[in-house]
Amino acid sequence: MKHSSLCAAIALLLAAGHLPASAAGPEIRIRAGTPAREAAADGPSDRLLVRYRARPGVVALDAAKRQAADAAILRAGLGTRAAGRGPAPLQVAQLRRASAGYEVLRLSRRLSAQELGRLRDELAADPSVEAVHVDRMLRPTGLLRAPATVSPSFVPDDEFFASHQWHLQGSAGAINVASAWDRSTGEGTVVAVLDTGILPDHPDFAGNLLPGYDFISDAFVSRRDSDARVPGALDYGDWNPVAGECYQNSPVIDSSWHGTHVAGTVAEATHNRIGGAGVAFDAQVLPVRVLGRCGGYGSDIADAIAWASGGEVYGMPANPHPAEVINLSLGGQGACDGLTQAAIDGAVARGSVVVVAAGNQMSNADQFTPANCANVVVVGANRITGGRAWYSNYGAAVDLAGPGGGGDEDPGNGGWNGYVLQAGYDGKTTPSSGQYVYMGLAGTSMAAPHVSGIAALVQSGLALAGRDPLTPAAMHELLQATTRPFNVPPPAHMPIGVGIADATRALAKALEEPCDPETDPCQPGTLLLNGVNVTGLASNGEGALYRFEAQAGRVLTLMTLGGSGDVTLYAAHGEVPTDTAFQFRSARAGNVETIRIAAPAAGTYYLRLSGTYNGLTLVARQ
Numbered sequence: 072m073k074h075s076s077l078c079a080a081i082a083l084l085l086a087a088g089h090l091p092a093s094a095a096g097p098e099i100r101i102r103a104g105t106p107a108r109e110a111a112a113d114g115p116s117d118r119l120l121v122r123y124r125a126r127p128g129v130v131a132l133d134a135a136k137r138q139a140a141d142a143a144i145l146r147a148g149l150g151t152r153a154a155g156r157g158p159a160p161l162q163v164a165q166l167r168r169a170s171a172g173y174e175v176l177r178l179s180r181r182l183s184a185q186e187l188g189r190l191r192d193e194l195a196a197d198p199s200v201e202a203v204h205v206d207r208m209l210r211p212t213g214l215l216r217a218p219a220t221v222s223p224s225f226v227p228d229d230e231f232f233a234s235h236q237w238h239l240q241g242s243a244g245a246i247n248v249a250s251a252w253d254r255s256t257g258e259g260t261v262v263a264v265l266d267t268g269i270l271p272d273h274p275d276f277a278g279n280l281l282p283g284y285d286f287i288s289d290a291f292v293s294r295r296d297s298d299a300r301v302p303g304a305l306d307y308g309d310w311n312p313v314a315g316e317c318y319q320n321s322p323v324i325d326s327s328w329h330g331t332h333v334a335g336t337v338a339e340a341t342h343n344r345i346g347g348a349g350v351a352f353d354a355q356v357l358p359v360r361v362l363g364r365c366g367g368y369g370s371d372i373a374d375a376i377a378w379a380s381g382g383e384v385y386g387m388p389a390n391p392h393p394a395e396v397i398n399l400s401l402g403g404q405g406a407c408d409g410l411t412q413a414a415i416d417g418a419v420a421r422g423s424v425v426v427v428a429a430g431n432q433m434s435n436a437d438q439f440t441p442a443n444c445a446n447v448v449v450v451g452a453n454r455i456t457g458g459r460a461w462y463s464n465y466g467a468a469v470d471l472a473g474p475g476g477g478g479d480e481d482p483g484n485g486g487w488n489g490y491v492l493q494a495g496y497d498g499k500t501t502p503s504s505g506q507y508v509y510m511g512l513a514g515t516s517m518a519a520p521h522v523s524g525i526a527a528l529v530q531s532g533l534a535l536a537g538r539d540p541l542t543p544a545a546m547h548e549l550l551q552a553t554t555r556p557f558n559v560p561p562p563a564h565m566p567i568g569v570g571i572a573d574a575t576r577a578l579a580k581a582l583e584e585p586c587d588p589e590t591d592p593c594q595p596g597t598l599l600l601n602g603v604n605v606t607g608l609a610s611n612g613e614g615a616l617y618r619f620e621a622q623a624g625r626v627l628t629l630m631t632l633g634g635s636g637d638v639t640l641y642a643a644h645g646e647v648p649t650d651t652a653f654q655f656r657s658a659r660a661g662n663v664e665t666i667r668i669a670a671p672a673a674g675t676y677y678l679r680l681s682g683t684y685n686g687l688t689l690v691a692r693q
Contacts, residue, residue: 115318117181118166118206119191120370120410122173123199135199137163140176143194149186161190167288168385170377171413175206175288175370204408208317209440210366211267211329212402212428212516227252227342231509235492236347238474238521243457243558245474246521248350248528248574255532255578257351262337262527263379263394263423264520265372266330266401268306268360273331273507275347275494276356277340281392283358286375292363300387304358306330309365310500317365325499332512333400334358335493336520337527346509347492350524350574354531357394362401369440372401373414376425380418393421395530395540398523399441400428400516407444419446419543426450426523428515429567430464437468448526448547451567452476452518455489457558459567463515470547471554471568473518476511491517522550525574529581536582551600553577556625556693569600594618595647596677599691608634608687614680616647619691623673627693629655629666634686640664641679644672648679662687 123136140163144150149161162179169175182190187205195203227249232239241247261281271280283304287293294307308326315321334356339349359375361367378384381393397418415425427444429436429451436442442449442464449468452460452475459465460477476490490511498505529549530540541549554570561567586593596618599605608615621627621644631638641648642655657664662684668676671693680689 115181115183116187116205116207117178118368118370119176119178119194120169120173120202120204120206120408121176121194121200122171122202122409124201139197139199140194143190143197146193147186147189149182149190169370169410170374170382170384170417171410173202173370173410202409204369204410206368206370207403207405207408208366209362209369209372209401209403211327211362212400212430212514212519227348228344229341229348230345231347231492232341235511237455238476238491238517239348239350242455244453244455244571246350246525246572246574247555247576248525251528251574251578254582255351255528255535256341257338257354257524257527257531259534260351260354260396260527260531261357261392261394262351262354262396262398262523263357263359264330264334264337264398264400265359265361265375265379266333266398267309267327267362268304268330269334269356269358270306270328270331270494270496270502270507271358273494273496275335275340275343275345275509277343279338279340279353279355280334281355281357283360284375284378284387284390285360286371286378287360287363287367288371289368292365292367293360294364304330304360306360306502307363308498308501308504309363311364321365326496326501326504328496328498328510329362329400329516330358330360332491332493332495332510333398333516333520335495336491336517337398337524339494346494349493350521351527351531354524354527355392357390357392366403367401369403369408369411372399373410376411376414376418380421380423382414382417382421394423396424396426396523396526398426398520399447400519402428402430402439402442404438405440407440411441412444415441415444415446422540422543424448424523424526424543424546426519426526428519429469431462431514431516432464433462434464435466435468436464437466439464443468446543448522448550449568450515450519450522450572452513452515453557453567453571457571459557459559459561459565460513460515462513463518463567465561465565465567467566469566469568471522471551471570471572472557473521473572475515475518476513489513522572525550525572525577528574528578532578532582538582541581549577549581551603552598552620553580554601556601556622566602569602594675599678599689602690602692605689606633606686608680608689609685610638610680610683612683614682617678617680617689617691619676619678619693621671621673621676621693623671625671625693627668627671627676627691629668629676629678629691631662631664631680631687631689633688634662634684636662636682636684636687638662638664638680638682638684638687640666641681642666642668642676644676645674647677650681653679
């Protein structure tokens with residue numbers, strides 16, 4: 072089998088959007104590069120994912136399965152050689168059993184996108200086949216003013232924390248984590264980082280790395296000596312020495328050490344007088360290697376998701392450290408396939424929060440997997456200024472933003488201020504080709520682990536308080552509900568979620584004492600998230616109550632529109648408005664109502680809808 076056939080599935084999301092900048096000292100390096108474009112969603116490949124209707128999960132291809140595959144090959148015109156010329160007839164073999172009843176089939180040669188499409192369609196038409204997908208290659212994805220904070224009693228002494236790690240501070244584009252460290256540091260939680268692996272001997276990982284596992288099932292991709300999956304998650308390097316080796320026009324690149332940088336954002340050792348800090352520095356990182364030369368197969372990634380969350384994976388030992396949070400700073404163009412969705416659903420059912428980078432292609436995230444899968448927290452990238460990073464994918468699939476950086480794209484904030492600084496390595500190829508350093512990278516790959524770290528802080532803080540952890544759905548809601556507004560609002564046609572992730576706000580909200588209706592009435596009304604439309608509202612006269620958590624100093628707009636009927640909108644700060652007692656009202660005929668508060672007070676605004684209406688949309692923006 073040709074090496075190039077193993078990496079040619081799709082050109083996918085760039086490895087962090089590495090952007091040029093000047094270094095601040097000899098111990099620090101910046102990775103340089105430019106964004107890459109992807110090839111077609113179903114590019115060349117030599118693997119298929121198949122789930123059969125009868126007896127799924129059998130290790131060997133039995134006669135019925137082989138007959139189905141051979142018949143599909145013939146119908147697709149791939150089973151004969153014309154007059155002794157052209158490629159040999161295609162053959163198929165089972166590579167391994169995957170999760171969710173799928174099997175990974177390896178083809179005897181790489182097929183073009185057109186040939187692959189014919190074979191996929193013919194195999195899917197067989198009555199014994201329930202589902203078939205291409206096993207694609209995924210790759211790394213490279214205001215209001217900030218609220219006033221109280222100086223924390225804990226200030227880390229890491230060398231570059233104050234001078235370079237803007238993304239952890241309380242500025243417009245940061246996650247405001249320092250004030251959260253007084254209440255939680257992530258202790259007792261496990262965050263699985265599914266990436267290129269890890270450099271475990273980096274001096275800024277001190278006792279917080281679990282053994283991990285290498286899930287890459289192809290020796291060319293892994294650079295190991297066999298296709299077997301093995302314990303440990305050492306990053307062997309993902310450099311590509313030959314142009315076009317991975318996909319058409321793929322460039323020559325150096326190793327990225329992407330997984331080490333991402334793991335550093337989650338839980339780099341902190342308060343040790345070297346390097347930088349991590350978001351949840353007392354959490355344990357479970358490194359799971361799924362990306363190597365040319366990227367990583369989706370089937371390996373799906374199995375790794377299931378395993379990291381504590382699920383059973385055929386042929387693999389049980390994971391003794393199931394992860395509360397799974398970080399996926401990777402992706403590829405195309406729809407979310409059934410195997411990946413099943414793996415995510417299983418992980419969520421087991422209690423793991425799955426955090427995904429939106430991607431760096433300046434496109435709608437709906438076009439990229441796993442960002443377009445269900446039950447995931449999708450993170451776009453913002454700059455130091457609090458605006459959208461120029462490369463970040465956008466759209467309705469994106470839930471919130473995190474610091475991804477933008478380098479010289481930030482006017483007046485070039486150089487280090489535009490990058491996310493974490494642990495790295497300056498070797499260009501193998502893990503023995505350089506020295507340990509601290510790298511500045513930019514991309515949604517960098518934004519996602521900030522949010523994963525916040526989720527770890529929340530779960531740890533709840534455990535320390537003797538409270539139950541949040542379900543993945545509740546965590547999703549909390550992360551969105553506690554964002555800060557963008558200092559530079561993204562264009563309306565390029566939304567990157569409801570706001571910027573804020574660690575202090577998320578932890579404070581999670582640790583609020585639950586109300587007791589018998590002694591202290593619970594806060595009334597349904598919570599509105601900034602900029603998120605609530606659609607399909609209907610009332611026969613009883614109306615409805617909502618609330619919005621506002622910050623001082625930025626215009627607040629409350630608006631209804633669409634549907635039929637006639638609604639009246641009432642609003643008040645700190646108390647529920649009535650038809651006769653309110654601070655603000657909009658009572659025009661029909662459903663288009665707007666209340667604009669130029670100088671809102673900080674705190675809760677209650678919104679009351681009155682009237683008879685159907686199909687109404689309500690939104691609050693600040």
